[in-house]
Amino acid sequence: MKLILYIKFSLLFFPIILLGCKENVNNVVKPGDKPVINSYLAPGQAVEMQVYTEIPYTDTDSAYSKPIVGLKIQITQSNGKNFQLIGDKDGNYLSKKNELVGPVGTTVTMSFSYNGRTVSSNTIIPPKPLGFKIDQKEIIRVARSFGAGAPGSGGGPGGAGFVQEPRVTINLNWQNNDNVYHFVASQNMEVNPIPIIVLPANFNFPRRRFNNQPTLSDASSIQSQTFEYFGKHAIILYRLNPDYAALYINNSSTSQNISTPQGTISNGLGIFTGVNTDTLFLNVKKYQ
DSSP, X not given: OOOOOOSOHHHHXXXXXXXXXXXXXXXXXXXXXXXXXEEEXXXXXXXXXXXXXXXXXXXXXXXXXXXOOSOOOEEEETTSOOEEOEEOTTSEEEOOTTOBOOOTTOEEEEEEEETTEEEEEEEEOOOOOEEEEESOSEEEEOOEEOXXXXXXXXXXXXXXXXOOOOOOEEEEEEEOTTOOOEEEEEEEOOSSOOBSXXXXXXXXXXXXXXXXXXXXXXXXXXEGGGOOBOEEEEEEXXXXXXXXXXXXXXXXXXXXBOOOOOOOOBTOEEEEEEEEEEEEEEEEEEOO
């Protein structure tokens, strides 16, 4: 199946810790002095990058992360296709339509100047996942409505009433002979998705996307109750570089353990990494 990328990677994947701290005494970096980068690179796709200020960790600071504008971000690739990103007022930087990430195996380097330092990082575009399979192409969920004012609710489950819904496990498998990290995400593909559970008006609707934790195994599973909308879903398998997995796994700072998150960006924080995907599809149908 052809590589299909349905989502912007800035979405991709998870919130990056923005809390900063001072480094060793011989190389003190002021709190909030580093930029935070968010960029995921896929072969044949445009380069997208978000750059924001670091949130300094101090006793009295109430600052919040802000977009960094006006940067001259240079992209250099081992295939010789080099270009500069174009930024906007929201700290988003994008390459032109004909300026794309190189194929599998390409080393991509980004660099720019910020606060008198050169911020830089590089990554390699990994191979596509192999042998991706799913054991279900269709599942059935029961529509429910809750709360006063919800159609057919009557203050309790509506639609199909108290029909017992079967719990189905969707099993996913792939080849992982190289023992590298993968993770699975699901994205609802409908333009106007219909929620499976209708909540009262003062409740926020659930997200249209979810993903599992990175794994070194060759299998994963999704429970049918995880899906929150009817319709077609893209089930996306990502092959990851080690830097993404390391940042995800170490994303565990607390009030008892404030630290700069692990990363591979010189003079910066966040993530700049290559990914590759394969995509299958699952249809969530409404019980009739």
